Amino acid sequence: DGGITQSPKYLFRKEGQNVTLSCEQNLNHDAMYWYRQDPGQGLRLIYYSQIVNDFQKGDIAEGYSVSREKKESFPLTVTSAQKNPTAFYLCASKPGTSGYNEQFFGPGTRLTVL
Amino acid sequence: GNSVTQMEGPVTLSEEAFLTINCTYTATGYPSLFWYVQYPGEGLQLLLKATKADDKGSNKGFEATYRKETTSFHLEKGSVQVSDSAVYFCALSELQGAQKLVFGQGTRLTINP
Numbered sequence: 001d002g003g004i005t006q007s008p009k010y011l012f013r014k015e016g017q018n019v020t021l022s023c024e025q026n027l028n029h030d031a032m033y034w035y036r037q038d039p040g041q042g043l044r045l046i047y048y049s050q051i052v053n054d055f056q057k058g059d060i061a062e063g064y065s066v067s068r069e070k071k072e073s074f075p076l077t078v079t080s081a082q083k084n085p086t087a088f089y090l091c092a093s094k095p096g097t098s099g100y101n102e103q104f105f106g107p108g109t110r111l112t113v114l
Numbered sequence: 115g116n117s118v119t120q121m122e123g124p125v126t127l128s129e130e131a132f133l134t135i136n137c138t139y140t141a142t143g144y145p146s147l148f149w150y151v152q153y154p155g156e157g158l159q160l161l162l163k164a165t166k167a168d169d170k171g172s173n174k175g176f177e178a179t180y181r182k183e184t185t186s187f188h189l190e191k192g193s194v195q196v197s198d199s200a201v202y203f204c205a206l207s208e209l210q211g212a213q214k215l216v217f218g219q220g221t222r223l224t225i226n227p
Contacts, residue, residue, distance in 0.1 A: 004157075006157075031213065033212075033214065033215075035215075040219065040220070041219055041220070042118070042203060042205075042217030042218055042219045042220055043158075043203075043215070043217045045212065045214045045215075048212050048214065050212075050213075056212065058212065058214065090157055090158065092158075092215075094213070098213075099145070099146065099207050099208060099209035099210065099213040100146045100165050100207065100209070101146075101207075102146070102148060102160050102163055102207070103207075103215055104160070105150075105157040105158040105159070106157050107156055107157045108155075108156065108157045110155075
């Protein structure tokens with residue numbers, strides 16, 4: 001059954017800690033994305049990767065880092081430099097290189113700073 | 115830059131009522147347009163899409179038509195059900211660069227029995 005998995009579903013972080021959110025897809029998609037969702041708002045792009053071993057900053061990349069060592073995996077690290085990390089984080093992937101294709105989303109990780 | 119503006123929510127309707135959620139966009143060129151739905155605590159699911167002017171996307175009784183003249187992509191359903199209660203997002207896909215989705219702020223829909 002093809003899809004995108006994210007783990008953990010819930011994550012709690014103490015001040016000053018780095019945490020890593022997992023995103024895995026078995027759809028054979030080239031492009032992967034990380035979005036942040038805050039209450040009552042749309043989603044905003046953090047980072048994206050259109051090919052293995054390459055990634056680019058999105059609109060709100062400060063305090064975050066990513067890697068793309070395998071096509072299937074695109075983990076996101078929320079560093080202590082991110083001042084307000086409490087949010088719902090969504091990973092997505094997209095087939096091919098056309099901007100007309102839809103993105104497929106994972107179930108999300110809810111991060112809370114204690 | 116590109117942007118999407120959605121009807122302010124929340125929206126509350128009775129079962130079997132007619133639904134319209136307005137969406138307008140500003141974009142360079144002619145992007146693809148999407149409606150996504152989000153149920154509580156879950157990720158986004160694609161509801162429908164349209165890739166060119168006058169295209170009509172449809173799924174599960176929902177419809178939306180890509181109107182280039184009015185730069186709109188309004189979501190409609192003739193008879194809503196309690197199970198349609200969710201948050202609905204209108205989005206466009208940028209055709210260059212990151213090819214990211216640009217989202218509206220979302221509209222929370224509640225259907226009462």
